[in-house]
Amino acid sequence: MTPPQLLTSASVLIVAGKGGVGKTTVAAALAVAASAAGLRVLIVDVEGRASMPAAFGTDPLTYEERALVDAASDHAGVYARTVTPDDALLDYLNERGLQRLSRRLVSTGLLDVIATAIPGIKDILVLGKVKQIERSGLFDLVIVDAPAAGHAITFLRSASGLLDAVGGGPINAQAQEVQNLLTDSDRCRVLLVTIPEETPVNELIETAYNLEDRVGVALGPVIINGVHPDLPGLHDDPETAADQAGVALVAGEAEALSSAAEFRLARTAVQQEQLDRLANELPLPQLRLPDLFTSTLGRAEVDVLAAALSEQFIADDARGRR
Amino acid sequence: MSLSEVVASSRVVVCCGSGGVGKTTTAALVALHAAREGRRSVVVTIDPARRLANALGLDHLSDQASVIPGPWPGEMHALMLDTKATFDGLVQRYAADRTQAERILTNRFYANISGSLSGTQEYMASERLYELAIEDDYDLVVVDTPPSRNALDFIDSPQRLARFLDHRIYKVLINPSKGPIRAVNLAAAAVTRSLAKVVGADVIGDAIEFFRAFDGMEEGFARRADRVDALMRESTTSFILVASPKADTVVEAGYFADRLGELGIDVKGLVVNRMQPAFEFTTDRPELAGIAVRARAETLAGTPLGDLYTALADARQLAAAEEGHLVGIAEQVAPAPVVRVPIQPGEVNDLVALDHLADLILGTVPNG
Numbered sequence: 001m002t003p004p005q006l007l008t009s010a011s012v013l014i015v016a017g018k019g020g021v022g023k024t025t026v027a028a029a030l031a032v033a034a035s036a037a038g039l040r041v042l043i044v045d046v047e048g049r050a051s052m053p054a055a056f057g058t059d060p061l062t063y064e065e066r067a068l069v070d071a072a073s074d075h076a077g078v079y080a081r082t083v084t085p086d087d088a089l090l091d092y093l094n095e096r097g098l099q100r101l102s103r104r105l106v107s108t109g110l111l112d113v114i115a116t117a118i119p120g121i122k123d124i125l126v127l128g129k130v131k132q133i134e135r136s137g138l139f140d141l142v143i144v145d146a147p148a149a150g151h152a153i154t155f156l157r158s159a160s161g162l163l164d165a166v167g168g169g170p171i172n173a174q175a176q177e178v179q180n181l182l183t184d185s186d187r188c189r190v191l192l193v194t195i196p197e198e199t200p201v202n203e204l205i206e207t208a209y210n211l212e213d214r215v216g217v218a219l220g221p222v223i224i225n226g227v228h229p230d231l232p233g234l235h236d237d238p239e240t241a242a243d244q245a246g247v248a249l250v251a252g253e254a255e256a257l258s259s260a261a262e263f264r265l266a267r268t269a270v271q272q273e274q275l276d277r278l279a280n281e282l283p284l285p286q287l288r289l290p291d292l293f294t295s296t297l298g299r300a301e302v303d304v305l306a307a308a309l310s311e312q313f314i315a316d317d318a319r320g321r322r
Numbered sequence: 323m324s325l326s327e328v329v330a331s332s333r334v335v336v337c338c339g340s341g342g343v344g345k346t347t348t349a350a351l352v353a354l355h356a357a358r359e360g361r362r363s364v365v366v367t368i369d370p371a372r373r374l375a376n377a378l379g380l381d382h383l384s385d386q387a388s389v390i391p392g393p394w395p396g397e398m399h400a401l402m403l404d405t406k407a408t409f410d411g412l413v414q415r416y417a418a419d420r421t422q423a424e425r426i427l428t429n430r431f432y433a434n435i436s437g438s439l440s441g442t443q444e445y446m447a448s449e450r451l452y453e454l455a456i457e458d459d460y461d462l463v464v465v466d467t468p469p470s471r472n473a474l475d476f477i478d479s480p481q482r483l484a485r486f487l488d489h490r491i492y493k494v495l496i497n498p499s500k501g502p503i504r505a506v507n508l509a510a511a512a513v514t515r516s517l518a519k520v521v522g523a524d525v526i527g528d529a530i531e532f533f534r535a536f537d538g539m540e541e542g543f544a545r546r547a548d549r550v551d552a553l554m555r556e557s558t559t560s561f562i563l564v565a566s567p568k569a570d571t572v573v574e575a576g577y578f579a580d581r582l583g584e585l586g587i588d589v590k591g592l593v594v595n596r597m598q599p600a601f602e603f604t605t606d607r608p609e610l611a612g613i614a615v616r617a618r619a620e621t622l623a624g625t626p627l628g629d630l631y632t633a634l635a636d637a638r639q640l641a642a643a644e645e646g647h648l649v650g651i652a653e654q655v656a657p658a659p660v661v662r663v664p665i666q667p668g669e670v671n672d673l674v675a676l677d678h679l680a681d682l683i684l685g686t687v688p689n690g
Contacts, residue, residue, distance in 0.1 A: 019341035114521060198671075231629035233627065241630060247622070261633050267665075293636040295567060296569050
């Protein structure tokens with residue numbers, strides 16, 4: 001099968017969003033959908049968190065890549081690794097024959113001074129490593145699970161900021177290469193994730209404009225996580241609905257059903273308001289993922305969300321061809 | 323002890339937890355509750371969501387405390403942490419004279435410290451807390467901690483910054499040929515030179531200039547850090563964990579409780595925001611109240627009654643999963659009270675909604 005257009009539009013997809021919106025879940029689902037569509041995928045975790053390996057039931061990620069989904073007839077494979085600033089710095093110096101310097105930096109505490117003297121240097125090193133992985137051509141798609149929203153802007157602005165601050169030298173060259181990657185829409189897109197609630201939507205809109213205007217990155221579709229599936233029957237009275245279905249309700253049941261319906265409708269109304277507002281204020285396509293009404297993220301949940309994404313990709317591509 | 327009793331016996335309340343769990347709102351509610359009980363409270367927020375700020379009447383929220391008008395016998399104040407202004411204030415306080423302060427405040431490396439040195443925001447939050455608790459006459463200071471991954475940052479950040487400013491390496495940077503460990507210093511100076519080749523000499527120059535200007539002030543910072551540390555350990559300082567009932571935020575809350583425990587600090591309360599109600603009902607046929615709800619939703623799928631059962635089954639499924647996550651953390655923080663706050667159907671964006679939430683979390687005002 002031909003992989004969907006979104007997944008082949010760029011070789012690096014950076015997934016960013018405020019804490020608590022399920023950014024890691026979305027990155028995992030995207031990776032599984034891409035692998036199922038025939039792409040060999042690498043997930044890069046920049047913070048070394050526990051939630052990504054938990055989603056696949058594996059041990060914590062390390063600087064060495066590991067398979068989360070093995071390559072098989074129906075999967076091209078999902079691999080994952082961390083790229084943390086300290087490891088990236090040591091890599092950077094070692095590749096330039098400066099092992100002794102790198103050891104000293106760590107042992108003297110000078111590393112903190114450098115990081116303070118050049119804000120953003122850690123982010124440049126991380127993104128530089130991502131660029132190197134992209135250039136290696138070992139993967140069809142690199143998915144970066146970015147830091148939480150406020151930090152995502154700092155993270156992605158690090159290169160342009162550093163170009164202003166540091167005049168020349170190797171670090172400047174590194175920043176330039178990172179900036180080239182970020183601003184080339186054929187190589188890199190940023191996918192912003194949110195949930196349909198007021199504060200996360202506000203932050204997403206702000207982040208989107210910030211990233212476009214101040215970093216110059218290309219934004220892919222907005223991914224909205226946790227959208228309630230439509231249940232039209234919630235407007236019906238439980239007693240009447242039970243009579244129609246020939247079901248007898250026990251004491252208190254009708255009341256519980258109508259309280260649950262009322263609560264759900266109120267939450268869904270808030271969601272709809274925010275989805276509409278997002279569509280009005282941010283002219284980007286939307287991908288919607290269903291609320292699974294579970295607070296645990298495991299492989300089963302990731303697969304359901306990956307399937308939901310694949311369906312929307314297929315629908316979008318069909319529209320695109322018409 | 324209930325959470326409102328904890329707050330009543332505290333002079334400082336620190337709200338900790340990961341980002342996006344309603345920490346700022348909870349901090350505001352604790353301050354509001356104190357004002358309702360006739361106390362003079364102030365809440366230090368880090369980055370309030372716009373609607374919460376508006377709800378508090380804080381369009382012009384600044385580094386200086388402003389009064390939140392409301393129908394309570396006490397007083398509620400709020401301010402937003404300005405990391406740089408707070409740091410500037412500390413520099414001015416500990417500088418020997420105006421010239422030294424100026425040299426530091428205009429240094430490029432110094433400007434980066436307030437923006438990028440990890441822990442600076444945490445440090446300034448605890449510094450501001452100290453100023454308000456000790457130097458101003460508030461009955462209660464509530465502070466909302468930054469949403470940093472390392473929950474400990476808030477507590478040990480003053481010490482960490484003091485260490486940063488007093489590191490042996492800076493003395494080396496300032497004067498490589500002096501001191502009892504000259505050989506080590508010379509080696510370090512060689513490192514500095516190679517480094518300058520990689521990152522640029524002007525960058526290193528700024529850093530050296532900063533530490534030269536800072537010379538002599540690090541002691542003042544270290545003493546201050548000790549006093550802030552002591553305040554954190556007072557019996558009238560209460561740490562309240564804030565979480566949402568999701569697996570990952572509960573794990574982070576547990577980690578934070580562990581770390582506090584290692585520091586000899588007890589968690590005084592756990593607030594779990596945004597809990598899903600289960601819509602339980604009592605029936606003489608209990609088998610119908612549990613799993614049967616999902617089975618019915620599936621059998622009746624596509625009919626109005628099926629939709630109604632689906633909403634109930636979804637609510638119960640989520641509520642049960644959430645309760646499951648809380649078992650371990652509740653035992654861990656015991657005997658601290660665990661307050662479950664049901665998710666509000668609408669947005670919390672005005673004083674009426676805040677007032678209602680304060681009732682839910684802290685109980686209504688006695689005789690009020």
